[in-house]
Amino acid sequence: MNKNPFLEYISKFITLTPKEETILLSKIVQRNYLKDQYIVQQGDVCKTANFIISGCTKTYYIDLEGQEHIVMFSIEDWWSSDLGSFITQTPADFNVQCLENTKLIQFNYENLEELYKEIPKLERLFRKIVERAYVASQKRIIRNFSLPAKERYKIFNATYPKINQRVPQYLIASYLGITKEFLSKIKNQLVSK
Amino acid sequence: MNKNPFLEYISKFITLTPKEETILLSKIVQRNYLKDQYIVQQGDVCKTANFIISGCTKTYYIDLEGQEHIVMFSIEDWWSSDLGSFITQTPADFNVQCLENTKLIQFNYENLEELYKEIPKLERLFRKIVERAYVASQKRIIRNFSLPAKERYKIFNATYPKINQRVPQYLIASYLGITKEFLSKIKNQLVSK
DNA sequence: AGTAAATATTAATCTAGTTTAACATTATTT
DNA sequence: AAATAATGTTAAACTAGATTAATATTTACT
Numbered sequence: 001m002n003k004n005p006f007l008e009y010i011s012k013f014i015t016l017t018p019k020e021e022t023i024l025l026s027k028i029v030q031r032n033y034l035k036d037q038y039i040v041q042q043g044d045v046c047k048t049a050n051f052i053i054s055g056c057t058k059t060y061y062i063d064l065e066g067q068e069h070i071v072m073f074s075i076e077d078w079w080s081s082d083l084g085s086f087i088t089q090t091p092a093d094f095n096v097q098c099l100e101n102t103k104l105i106q107f108n109y110e111n112l113e114e115l116y117k118e119i120p121k122l123e124r125l126f127r128k129i130v131e132r133a134y135v136a137s138q139k140r141i142i143r144n145f146s147l148p149a150k151e152r153y154k155i156f157n158a159t160y161p162k163i164n165q166r167v168p169q170y171l172i173a174s175y176l177g178i179t180k181e182f183l184s185k186i187k188n189q190l191v192s193k
Numbered sequence: 194m195n196k197n198p199f200l201e202y203i204s205k206f207i208t209l210t211p212k213e214e215t216i217l218l219s220k221i222v223q224r225n226y227l228k229d230q231y232i233v234q235q236g237d238v239c240k241t242a243n244f245i246i247s248g249c250t251k252t253y254y255i256d257l258e259g260q261e262h263i264v265m266f267s268i269e270d271w272w273s274s275d276l277g278s279f280i281t282q283t284p285a286d287f288n289v290q291c292l293e294n295t296k297l298i299q300f301n302y303e304n305l306e307e308l309y310k311e312i313p314k315l316e317r318l319f320r321k322i323v324e325r326a327y328v329a330s331q332k333r334i335i336r337n338f339s340l341p342a343k344e345r346y347k348i349f350n351a352t353y354p355k356i357n358q359r360v361p362q363y364l365i366a367s368y369l370g371i372t373k374e375f376l377s378k379i380k381n382q383l384v385s386k
Numbered sequence: 387a388g389t390a391a392a393t394a395t396t397a398a399t400c401t402a403g404t405t406t407a408a409c410a411t412t413a414t415t416t
Numbered sequence: 417a418a419a420t421a422a423t424g425t426t427a428a429a430c431t432a433g434a435t436t437a438a439t440a441t442t443t444a445c446t
Contacts, residue, residue: 061335063339063340083324083328123316134323138264170392178433178434182433182434371402374424375404380424
């Protein structure tokens with residue numbers, strides 16, 4: 001029905017007047033990134049909240065041993081930034097990098113603060129979005145503790161089949177908290193059964 | 194300065210007029226639970242958001258093998274409920290049980306929805322609270338993957354010294370995702386070094 | 387089409403953390 | 417004060433998953 005995929009998405013949470021939509025659109029920017037480009041780099045302050053129109057990103061953390069740990073993947077209709085860095089405007093713990101050419105809508109930090117003043121309803125929108133994200137994050141912690149890797153992989157596959165198809169397996173292994181070798185073994189076991 | 198510890202807490206995020214404070218206070222209930230009492234039970238719909246005035250709770254999940262997994266501990270000035278159940282009003286995945294006699298402020302689901310209408314500023318309050326909780330949750334996932342148990346325990350101890358003193362070690366082990374026996378070994382190693 | 391780079395598999399060896407089980411200590415109740 | 421329940425420790429045997437290293441396979445580039 002709706003023109004803009006972002007307005008479409010928003011309409012699941014709140015209803016904006018045409019005037020509010022205009023204000024909102026005036027304060028956001030659409031931007032294209034190429035595969036492998038960084039949206040956020042560890043150590044930089046994350047200045048934007050990013051809504052993905054198309055494409056795919058990985059959010060990851062490089063530990064003291066130089067190892068990469070995937071925090072999340074993001075695809076169409078989801079968000080992608082270092083929220084901790086964004087809300088506190090302090091250096092990012094995470095990197096966000098494009099796994100595909102990616103088109104996204106960006107909220108600049110200052111613009112978003114202004115938007116909250118102009119359209120208080122947006123507080124509700126983001127409250128609801130973050131609530132959901134938080135709940136998913138808690139459930140992931142529990143899964144990591146209470147299920148063996150094979151089960152976690154099956155759930156990942158069932159929950160995000162699109163991501164599983166688009167993303168290399170060594171990154172999925174990292175997301176699941178296991179090595180690529182062990183994921184390979186698990187997949188073998190699942191097939192040969 | 195402030196009379197009520199909950200209003201005190203809120204004032205860190207938003208400023209309410211005296212009138213708004215009155216409305217808010219009229220829609221919340223203070224309640225006392227005894228040690229071991231349940232605030233939420235797995236399978237029930239969580240009807241309240243609970244802010245702890247004093248005391249301590251554990252939020253946990255019983256897995257298919259009957260094993261308990263600690264999701265979080267909550268003490269004074271923090272929240273304690275199954276947020277997933279609360280926001281969707283569907284059966285809870287988690288139990289919330291008091292580890293001490295606990296005094297808390299309860300927001301009933303319907304009351305909170307009304308409050309959001311009457312005091313839209315509260316959307317901002319809860320947006321900010323959940324943002325912080327989400328960020329902490331993401332960081333916990335990363336720590337669980339990138340650090341060995343001994344480091345996780347040290348960080349837990351440094352971050353929540355109060356909780357570490359008040360809560361039995363087998364529950365802390367569960368929170369860290371390890372067995373009580375292994376935590377005992379770790380503590381021994383830390384002392385004897 | 388041919389080569390290099392990126393991704394995936396396999397298998398042997400190793401280790402962080404589990405399991406089991408027995409015992410020690412600390413609280414709580416009567 | 418004794419008895420019981422709850423919590424904590426120790427140690428041996430075990431396992432899920434890591435590490436290392438060699439080899440395949442797929443993808444992208446010239």
